[in-house]
Amino acid sequence: MELLYRSTRSVDAPAVTASQAILKGLADDGGLFVPERIPALSVSLEELSKMTYQEVAYEVMKLFLTDFTEEELKDCINKAYDSKFDTEDIVELVKADKAYYIELFHGATIAFKDMALSILPRFMTVAAKKNNVSKDIVILTATSGDTGKAALAGFADVEGTKIIVFYPKNGVSMIQELQMVTQKGANTHVIGITGNFDDAQSGVKAIFGDAELKAELDAKGFQFSSANSINIGRLVPQIVYYVYSYAKLLAEGEIQSGEKINIVVPTGNFGNILAAFYAKNMGLPVGKLICASNDNKVLFDFFETGCYDKNREFILTTSPSMDILISSNLERLIYRIAGDDAAKNKELMAALTAGGKYSITDDMKAKLVDFCGGYATEKETADTIKAIYEDTGYVLDTHTAVAASVYKAYVAKTGDETKTVIASTASPYKFARSVMTAIDEKYDAMKDFDLIDELTKLSGVEIPNAVKEIREAEILHKTVCDPADMKKEVLKFLGV
Numbered sequence: 001m002e003l004l005y006r007s008t009r010s011v012d013a014p015a016v017t018a019s020q021a022i023l024k025g026l027a028d029d030g031g032l033f034v035p036e037r038i039p040a041l042s043v044s045l046e047e048l049s050k051m052t053y054q055e056v057a058y059e060v061m062k063l064f065l066t067d068f069t070e071e072e073l074k075d076c077i078n079k080a081y082d083s084k085f086d087t088e089d090i091v092e093l094v095k096a097d098k099a100y101y102i103e104l105f106h107g108a109t110i111a112f113k114d115m116a117l118s119i120l121p122r123f124m125t126v127a128a129k130k131n132n133v134s135k136d137i138v139i140l141t142a143t144s145g146d147t148g149k150a151a152l153a154g155f156a157d158v159e160g161t162k163i164i165v166f167y168p169k170n171g172v173s174m175i176q177e178l179q180m181v182t183q184k185g186a187n188t189h190v191i192g193i194t195g196n197f198d199d200a201q202s203g204v205k206a207i208f209g210d211a212e213l214k215a216e217l218d219a220k221g222f223q224f225s226s227a228n229s230i231n232i233g234r235l236v237p238q239i240v241y242y243v244y245s246y247a248k249l250l251a252e253g254e255i256q257s258g259e260k261i262n263i264v265v266p267t268g269n270f271g272n273i274l275a276a277f278y279a280k281n282m283g284l285p286v287g288k289l290i291c292a293s294n295d296n297k298v299l300f301d302f303f304e305t306g307c308y309d310k311n312r313e314f315i316l317t318t319s320p321s322m323d324i325l326i327s328s329n330l331e332r333l334i335y336r337i338a339g340d341d342a343a344k345n346k347e348l349m350a351a352l353t354a355g356g357k358y359s360i361t362d363d364m365k366a367k368l369v370d371f372c373g374g375y376a377t378e379k380e381t382a383d384t385i386k387a388i389y390e391d392t393g394y395v396l397d398t399h400t401a402v403a404a405s406v407y408k409a410y411v412a413k414t415g416d417e418t419k420t421v422i423a424s425t426a427s428p429y430k431f432a433r434s435v436m437t438a439i440d441e442k443y444d445a446m447k448d449f450d451l452i453d454e455l456t457k458l459s460g461v462e463i464p465n466a467v468k469e470i471r472e473a474e475i476l477h478k479t480v481c482d483p484a485d486m487k488k489e490v491l492k493f494l495g496v
């Protein structure tokens with residue numbers, strides 16, 4: 001059955017196909033595209049438990065991307081999930097300290113963003129052909145550190161595309177920055193901004209919403225799209241690994257068919273946990289969705305009070321990919337709990353833009369029962385890394401440690417013994433300094449690359465290629481700009 005997509009902010013704009021939604025990224029009215037309904041899984045959990053990652057991916061994606069043919073979709077899947085991943089299973093499930101960690105960081109850039117960004121460029125190419133788009137697609141991306149590199153790796157040298165990435169100059173880890181500024185490919189452009197992630201994201205959204213600029217670029221043969229999780233083409237691939245993890249637990253006899261599991265997700269822009277929510281709505285047996293934040297706990301406060309308020313200090317933490325005060329994808333959930341009411345959602349988003357906050361109604365709040373918010377301080381995060389390493393030998397990255405810490409507090413508070421999957425979103429190598437100093441302060445005196453060597457000794461995990469590569473690589477991108485000059489930089493790179 002065909003599935004169309006609507007904007008979260010428009011009551012009367014016509015619905016678009018999946019490929020059109022992927023090409024556009026953001027709707028013209030500034031809203032996010034959402035599917036008109038969440039399709040139900042069309043194969044049983046038992047059948048899924050016998051499938052490979054690629055096969056599960058097809059079963060999930062075909063229900064959402066209904067204007068892609070079977071051949072197109074399978075081709076995208078098989079080329080995305082291949083030997084770029086350092087494990088044949090694509091994701092690994094590791095049991096440690098009573099939880100199951102789904103390691104989503106086995107792709108080319110060692111963060112979970114690879115799960116979606118290795119396939120998004122392929123979706124775009126197919127979608128452009130399908131819609132007879134002959135213009136160059138310009139991918140504009142704001143990154144808190146991990147999306148940038150994963151998008152660059154996915155789009156580098158992809159014909160008919162250009163990619164521009166904005167990152168907070170002082171808000172990412174050394175490894176994250178080096179990964180981005182050493183990116184090769186004539187169609188790539190990386191710019192540091194003297195602001196934080198929210199500044200980068202707002203700047204990108206403003207460029208998207210600039211009608212005059214759009215017309216100008218149109219005439220010059222360019223069309224913008226997004227690789228951020230506001231693009232539905234990022235969200236759909238993220239549903240897959242929740243279904244796959246459940247199927248794998250079932251295959252390994254860790255759970256009974258139909259048994260509910262809880263899912264904990266270290267959250268920033270709310271894309272990853274929204275994908276888990278969609279998986280639950282497809283019929284996956286999921287109990288609680290536990291949303292873990294760091295000190296930027298705007299989501300925790302929202303789940304507690306029903307009031308979303310970004311008027312607070314932006315805190316730089318050791319889990320920089322979650323240093324976000326405007327979680328864009330929450331809008332898709334707001335739209336949903338408002339009863340797919342675009343007018344209501346638009347009103348709340350206008351309040352967010354104007355005054356930095358909004359409150360949902362009691363009716364809407366009642367629909368959030370599946371969710372539970374928690375947060376971990378910097379100390380709790382570091383203590384969790386140390387404790388889990390000392391107890392089990394397993395080394396978590398800082399983001400995953402936020403989730404592990406929140407999960408522990410959740411169990412202590414509720415006594416809920418439901419089997420639980422924790423989304424492990426980055427390799428500890430990406431945040432080696434924070435991880436190693438959490439384990440022992442003595443490491444703070446060491447150079448970054450020496451810490452990498454220490455981490456491999458300590459964890460027994462081989463140094464990933466993504467890290468080996470940047471040790472010697474040349475720095476190719478040196479531009480830094482003020483957030484107010486982002487548009488100027490875009491025009492300069494495009495030669496307009």
Ligand SMILES: *Cc1c(COP(=O)(O)O)cnc(C)c1O
Pocket residue numbers: 111112113146147229266267268269270271272273321322399425426
């Ligand atoms: C992006 C990212 C997150 C946050 O994911 P969202 O989908 O933005 O909520 C968490 N951890 C890591 C390592 C990330 O790169």
